[in-house]
Amino acid sequence: MSNTTENRDILLEVRNLKKYFKRSDGYLHAVDDVSFTLERGKTLGIVGESGCGKSTTGRAILRLTEPTSGEVLFEGIDVTKLNKEEMRKMRTEMQIIFQDPFASLDPRQTVSQAIEEPLRLNGIIKDKKERFARVMELMETVGLAERLVNTYPHELDGGRRQRIGIARALAMNPKFIICDEPVSALDVSIQAQILNLMKKIQRDMGLTYIFVTHDLSVINHFADEIAVMYLGRMVEKAPTEELFNNPLHPYTKALLSAIPVPSIHRKRERITLQGEVGSPINPKPQCRFAGRCPNATEACFASEPPLVEVSKDHFVACHLCK
Amino acid sequence: MEEKKITSENEEMLNIKNLVVHYETDEALVKAINGIDLVIKHGKAHGLVGETGAGKTTTALSILNLVPDPPGRIVSGEITLDGEKLIAELPLTNEEREKLEAEGKLPPCAPAKTEREFEHIRGDKVAMIFQDPMTALNPVMTVGDQIAESIRLHQGLDRAAAAERAKEMLELVGIPGIRANEYPHQFSGGMKQRVIISMALACNPRLLIADEPTTALDVTIQAQVLDLMRELRDKFDMALLMITHDLGIIAEMCDEVSVMYAGRIVEHGTLEDIFDNTSHPYTQGLFNSIPNIEDRKSDLKPIRGLMPDPANLPAGCAFCPRCDYATERCAVEKPEKIWLSDTHCVECHLYQQGDTAKKL
Amino acid sequence: MNQNPVNGTSNADLRKAYKRQSQGRDIWRRFCKNKMAVAALIVLSIIVLAACTADLFWDYEQDACALNISEKLQKPSREHILGTDELGRDILCRLVYGARVSLEVGIGAATFALVIGAILGSIGGYYGGRVDSIIMRVTDVLLAIPGLLLGIAIVSAFKPTVFYMALAFGISYVSKFTRIIRSAILSIRDQEYVEAARAIGAKDHVIILRHILLNCMAPILVQYALCIGTRILSVSTLSFIGLGIQAPTPDWGSMLAGARAYIRGNTYLVMGPGLALLLTISSFNIIGDGIRDALDPRLKK
Numbered sequence: 001m002s003n004t005t006e007n008r009d010i011l012l013e014v015r016n017l018k019k020y021f022k023r024s025d026g027y028l029h030a031v032d033d034v035s036f037t038l039e040r041g042k043t044l045g046i047v048g049e050s051g052c053g054k055s056t057t058g059r060a061i062l063r064l065t066e067p068t069s070g071e072v073l074f075e076g077i078d079v080t081k082l083n084k085e086e087m088r089k090m091r092t093e094m095q096i097i098f099q100d101p102f103a104s105l106d107p108r109q110t111v112s113q114a115i116e117e118p119l120r121l122n123g124i125i126k127d128k129k130e131r132f133a134r135v136m137e138l139m140e141t142v143g144l145a146e147r148l149v150n151t152y153p154h155e156l157d158g159g160r161r162q163r164i165g166i167a168r169a170l171a172m173n174p175k176f177i178i179c180d181e182p183v184s185a186l187d188v189s190i191q192a193q194i195l196n197l198m199k200k201i202q203r204d205m206g207l208t209y210i211f212v213t214h215d216l217s218v219i220n221h222f223a224d225e226i227a228v229m230y231l232g233r234m235v236e237k238a239p240t241e242e243l244f245n246n247p248l249h250p251y252t253k254a255l256l257s258a259i260p261v262p263s264i265h266r267k268r269e270r271i272t273l274q275g276e277v278g279s280p281i282n283p284k285p286q287c288r289f290a291g292r293c294p295n296a297t298e299a300c301f302a303s304e305p306p307l308v309e310v311s312k313d314h315f316v317a318c319h320l321c322k
Numbered sequence: 323m324e325e326k327k328i329t330s331e332n333e334e335m336l337n338i339k340n341l342v343v344h345y346e347t348d349e350a351l352v353k354a355i356n357g358i359d360l361v362i363k364h365g366k367a368h369g370l371v372g373e374t375g376a377g378k379t380t381t382a383l384s385i386l387n388l389v390p391d392p393p394g395r396i397v398s399g400e401i402t403l404d405g406e407k408l409i410a411e412l413p414l415t416n417e418e419r420e421k422l423e424a425e426g427k428l429p430p431c432a433p434a435k436t437e438r439e440f441e442h443i444r445g446d447k448v449a450m451i452f453q454d455p456m457t458a459l460n461p462v463m464t465v466g467d468q469i470a471e472s473i474r475l476h477q478g479l480d481r482a483a484a485a486e487r488a489k490e491m492l493e494l495v496g497i498p499g500i501r502a503n504e505y506p507h508q509f510s511g512g513m514k515q516r517v518i519i520s521m522a523l524a525c526n527p528r529l530l531i532a533d534e535p536t537t538a539l540d541v542t543i544q545a546q547v548l549d550l551m552r553e554l555r556d557k558f559d560m561a562l563l564m565i566t567h568d569l570g571i572i573a574e575m576c577d578e579v580s581v582m583y584a585g586r587i588v589e590h591g592t593l594e595d596i597f598d599n600t601s602h603p604y605t606q607g608l609f610n611s612i613p614n615i616e617d618r619k620s621d622l623k624p625i626r627g628l629m630p631d632p633a634n635l636p637a638g639c640a641f642c643p644r645c646d647y648a649t650e651r652c653a654v655e656k657p658e659k660i661w662l663s664d665t666h667c668v669e670c671h672l673y674q675q676g677d678t679a680k681k682l
Numbered sequence: 683m684n685q686n687p688v689n690g691t692s693n694a695d696l697r698k699a700y701k702r703q704s705q706g707r708d709i710w711r712r713f714c715k716n717k718m719a720v721a722a723l724i725v726l727s728i729i730v731l732a733a734c735t736a737d738l739f740w741d742y743e744q745d746a747c748a749l750n751i752s753e754k755l756q757k758p759s760r761e762h763i764l765g766t767d768e769l770g771r772d773i774l775c776r777l778v779y780g781a782r783v784s785l786e787v788g789i790g791a792a793t794f795a796l797v798i799g800a801i802l803g804s805i806g807g808y809y810g811g812r813v814d815s816i817i818m819r820v821t822d823v824l825l826a827i828p829g830l831l832l833g834i835a836i837v838s839a840f841k842p843t844v845f846y847m848a849l850a851f852g853i854s855y856v857s858k859f860t861r862i863i864r865s866a867i868l869s870i871r872d873q874e875y876v877e878a879a880r881a882i883g884a885k886d887h888v889i890i891l892r893h894i895l896l897n898c899m900a901p902i903l904v905q906y907a908l909c910i911g912t913r914i915l916s917v918s919t920l921s922f923i924g925l926g927i928q929a930p931t932p933d934w935g936s937m938l939a940g941a942r943a944y945i946r947g948n949t950y951l952v953m954g955p956g957l958a959l960l961l962t963i964s965s966f967n968i969i970g971d972g973i974r975d976a977l978d979p980r981l982k983k
Contacts (some may be wrong), residue, residue: 049540050511064877088883096881103874106893118882158626159373166884187373188567191625192611214540217613220607221622258545260570262612272549273542276510 011040011208012061017070019053019060026282029058031067032232035307040175043202043209045223045240047216047255051277053232054212055099058178061095061210063087074176089303092122095169097198099181101161105153112149114164115139118171138167143197159190163197170201176208183218195221217259220244225313228252231280231288238314242277248310248321251289288318295320334402335529336362336567336633341399341409343380343389343585354380355407356585357399357660362529362578364612367555367562369572371608372582375629378565381582382531384409385563386448388432388439390480398428403447414637446476447531453534455514459506465517466492469524476525483614491520516550523554530555531563536571553594559678568645569612573597578665581605584630584640591666599679601668603645639671647672712976719972722965729962733781747930755948767937768944773954776932781958783844783933788914788966790848790924791855796906798852804890806860807867818864821857829854833916834925842926844971850939851913862905866898900977907970911963918959934959 007274021032031053038044046054060067063079074078079090098104105114115135118124123164125131135147142163153161169177179198199222202209211219219226220240227237228249236249247253254271275292287293290300299319307317339358344353355377362368372378383389384396387408401409409508411431414422422429435443444450452458460468469488473479479487489499495516506514515535522530532551536544552575564575572579572593579596581589581604589602600606607625627644636642642652654672660673673680714720724952740746750770758765764773796961802821806814829851836850870876871894895902921935934955941951951970 049542059877062673062881064881088885091881091883096878098874098878100874104878106875106897108878108896117879117884121888122883159628165878172882177371187629188608189373189611190628192613192622195613195628196622196624196829216541221613245540254542258541260544260548260568260574262573262597262609262614264593270545272545276512277540291634300747308590 008037009040010037010258011075012038012210013055013073014061015071015073017072018068019056019176020068023281027233028281029053029283030280031060032283034070034229034232034234036227036237037232038208038210039224041202041206041210042224043150043211043219043222043299045219045226046229047213047219047226048229049214049255049277051231051280052229053280054214054229055180057229058096058180058210058212062096062178064096088122092118092124092149092172092316093174094176095172095174096178096180097162097169101158102153102185104159104165107153109166110150110152111139111144111156114153115145115167115171119169123173125160133197134171138171140211141170141201142167143193157190158186158192162186162194166194166198166201170205173205174207176210178210178212181214182211184213184215191218195262196223215259216255219255222236228255231278232284233288233304233317235289235317236315237307241243242311242314246314248314248316249289249318250293250295250320287317289318309313324408333363334361334564335364335366335404336360337400337402338385339400341381341401342397343377343384344397345393346393346395347393352393352633353635354394354585354632355384356635358580358582358585358587360580360587362561362563364528365559365561366578367564367576369579370563370565370582371567371569371572371579373551373567373629374633375584376582377585377632378582379533382450382565383562385531386444387451388444396431396433398431400431403443407434408440408443408577413584442476445472445522445527446525447527448529448531449525449527450531451515451518451533453533454538454639455511455518456538458518459514461506461675464503465507467508469502469517469521472521472557473524487524490518491524494523494554495520512539512547515539515543515547519547519551519554523558526558527560529561529563531565531626533565534567535564537566537568540639551575557662569597581608584632584635586640586669588641588670589666589668591663595663595666595679599662601666601673601679602670603640603647603672604641607644639669706874707840713972714889715733716972716975718968722789722968722972725961726965726969727889729781729958729965730785733785736775736778736782740772740775740778742779745770745772746779746932753760755944755951757781757938757948758898758910758950765948765950767951768940771932773937776937777934777954777958779932780934780955781935781962782925784914784917784959784962785932786844787847787851787917788910790844791910791913792849792906793889794848794852795855795859795909796902798856798901800895801864802856803863804867804895807864808871808886808894810888814864817860821860824854824857827854830916833920837925842920842928844927845918847917847926848913851916855909855913856946859902859905862901863895863898866901870894870897903977904970907973911966911970914966915963918955 015035017031017034021028021030034057036044046057048054056065059065061072067080070080074090074094079087082090088283109117112132112135115138116131119131119134125134139146139149144160144163144167148156148160153164182198183194186194195218201207211222213219223240225237225239226243227234228251229235230251236243236247236252243252244256247256254273257269257271271294273292278288278291286302287300287305290296293300297319305317305319307315309315310321338358340357340359341355342357343355345354358381361608364678370378370381380389385401386406389396396409399409400407400411409431411429412427416598420427433440459465466485466488468482469491473484473487474481489502492502493499497513497516509517536547536549539547548571564572568597578592580587580591581596581602583604589596589605596605600609610623611625613622625644630636630640630643636653638654639652639657641650645652649671657669657671659667659669660675661667662673662679666679710827749879753766753770754768756762762772764776764777765772767776802817806817831852832854833847837846840846875887876893879889917926918933918935921933922939924939925931926935938952939953941955944951
């Protein structure tokens with residue numbers, strides 16, 4: 001990719017990241033050769049449907065699952081080469097907010113214990129009183145009422161639990177947070193509260209986000225750039241406005257048109273895809289979308305298209321978009 | 323397949339009157355549904371929108387008399403399906419009624435059918451599709467057998483005929499008939515939901531209740547399933563109760579909409595009423611909280627606060643603590659149902675009898 | 683951090699203000715709601731208390747072991763509340779001292795099995811792979827040997843003392859604990875909150891102890907309680923057939939064996955040890971169930 005030539009403040013660079021899972025019938029290509037760069041203070045949205053490898057990409061960057069190959073450069077340091085102890089330290093800079101606020105909190109920890117844990121484990125604040133003060137500060141930041149300090153997660157609703165998850169991620173003052181579908185388990189009215197909160201925190205603390213989601217409408221408010229993934233491959237990446245106004249990959253077009261619009265006037269042309277997502281196990285060397293693509297030609301079944309820059313900052317992997 | 327007759331001249335498929343459902347546990351009395359009215363006409367699609375805990379699913383379960391008892395109990399109300407009473411109020415003399423009213427109690431009700439009759443109604447007249455296709459199928463039976471089982475149960479066909487019909491049903495939802503011999507784990511999520519839809523439609527029901535049928539599916543698959551449901555609804559001319567939290571799906575699928583909040587229907591109307599003449603502050607709030615893909619510039623305006631605890635509802639309007647328009651009256655007095663037009667009604671103190679819809 | 687509105691003294695106040703029942707008290711409160719479990723706990727407490735304070739009332743050598751043929755086979759009376767046995771010893775006294783042996787072996791065996799099982803199960807479950815396979819094969823081998831036979835073998839190879847019996851009966855239960863703990867860990871290991879703990883930089887032992895083991899306490903404790911019960915039964919069985927605790931040391935199993943001959947004329951002889959076994963073992967089982975119900979906060983609502 002050629003976009004490193006300009007004078008950009010790159011926080012994260014991912015090069016040829018691959019994650020294969022061994023299965024009885026071959027290798028499951030969860031993430032297959034994904035590369036991108038992310039500027040400090042920006043948000044990259046990674047969009048795709050279940051099984052496209054978007055969450056695995058996020059986890060592989062943090063090495064919560066070990067990547068099969070590839071480099072992840074965080075401020076110039078390749079985190080895939082760090083040993084266990086160095087990686088543990090690195091995690092104070094790189095954090096993650098999980099999808100399911102019901103599963104991502106230990107049911108036996110109170111709110112304050114949960115938020116305190118990262119501070120305690122990493123020895124960031126040793127004094128008990130100071131640590132508690134910091135917990136209260138964090139709770140205020142994420143909008144949790146003081147009276148909840150000693151409640152257990154099962155006593156709280158999804159929105160509040162997700163706020164705990166955010167406070168935990170913020171506790172160590174990270175520079176970079178991976179948000180793995182942070183609002184998809186929440187009700188719409190609560191979802192908007194959490195999205196606004198995350199946006200505000202990003203502004204206040206100068207955070208860089210990777211926002212993983214299946215819902216394009218959620219990140220259009222959020223992301224500076226959007227990457228679309230399909231079966232482990234990044235098929236399109238462009239600045240948000242560009243992607244919405246001028247989607248090039250047929251899959252992106254279908255994805256955009258499939259979202260039900262809460263309006264009874266603007267009916268859009270819908271591209272309904274036929275068939276189902278193919279198998280990610282030992283995929284053939286062809287365009288992975290070819291089987292469902294309405295415009296597929298012979299070339300699409302002959303070789304796998306590379307991700308190329310078709311206009312400034314707009315990358316597409318499709319034989320038909322040149 | 324024989325065409326079922328519409329048994330009454332009246333055009334209502336389903337009529338729910340003043341339904342109240344409580345869950346009674348040791349610790350609390352959870353008021354899940356607090357007096358809702360709902361009418362679905364023959365062949366129409368009715369949307370029920372609301373967030374978690376609004377009482378949408380409980381409403382659906384009440385129709386089939388499937389509210390888990392205990393702890394659930396249908397306290398009061400009447401449910402009529404195609405002219406037949408399913409849940410009926412117990413007969414009361416005027417005196418008894420006045421006495422109950424004076425005590426602030428509700429007229430009691432009871433199922434008007436036996437459990438056997440309900441079994442016949444479920445699947446035959448009314449079918450339900452559940453949210454999670456992953457758990458709604460029996461993993462050790464082939465999908466063909468599962469569909470055939472319900473056909474044999476309700477239509478009395480023999481084994482071979484039922485199996486044949488099961489294959490037809492699968493083909494109807496776009497699955498090759500030979501896959502009838504496969505087990506659920508061999509199907510993807512979208513395919514499973516198709517199987518469930520074909521199972522629901524196998525007995526040609528007059529009313530289909532779909533409880534968040536696409537929430538567990540990906541958007542491109544969701545689009546396929548919604549298309550399919552729309553197509554089949556036209557073909558079979560059945561009524562649909564679509565339960566969802568997604569106003570986008572409502573806009574695509576439904577003729578009428580009811581918005582539920584804390585066990586009440588706070589606004590009801592046609593698509594135009596709800597989408598163009600949004601009148602209740604909660605409905606308005608819902609629209610403002612949805613990220614709209616068509617309109618990316620606007621900021622999200624979430625509804626502040628949380629859903630009230632159904633075990634501890636506010637004395638007045640349940641939405642009052644979160645409402646930007648709330649007055650003192652809202653905190654103490656429950657709003658009555660106000661008809662803004664022939665089709666549009668709302669429960670909110672912002673309106674008085676005789677008002678028309680106003681854009682908030 | 684001091685510009686924070688909540689610091690210093692107000693900080694402590696705040697903690698106090700929202701102080702709530704600790705989790706332990708919460709569990710205790712829920713346990714107390716279960717009447718059966720509370721009854722079982724009271725019964726068990728009485729047995730344990732009696733076993734601990736026996737020396738205050740009796741002299742071990744004199745009352746529990748020494749023969750006193752002149753007073754043999756007496757019916758219950760003021761002097762001997764439960765009567766005397768065929769050798770003239772006070773039955774209540776022997777029951778109480780017998781409880782000591784039973785409880786010591788039972789608890790000893792269960793604790794031994796729990797500790798070894800927890801270590802093996804945690805390692806196997808958390809790390810998986812080859813270590814896990816080896817551990818599981820070892821437990822398979824242990825499972826294939828009948829517990830009682832292993833007990834008999836060990837006891838006859840060494841000495842039938844409390845220590846060796848606890849060891850013998852503990853070993854046969856190790857595989858059960860290993861399996862339970864391993865499967866509990868497997869189900870919890872892939873929970874998102876374990877991954878979340880790794881993401882904030884928690885080390886393996888913190889994750890295993892704090893996040894995993896603590897969350898599978900319920901099945902472990904239930905199994906522990908059940909295990910004590912069954913081990914007590916095994917000791918009695920072994921003593922009943924004469925291979926366990928040797929005379930004259932009092933033990934419920936050998937008391938039953940001795941009383942067997944007199945079951946027609948002096949039924950009260952078997953009643954004592956029989957009831958003691960029944961009460962003790964069922965108490966442990968009921969308490970186990972009570973703990974399980976009380977422990978899971980997710981079932982609270």
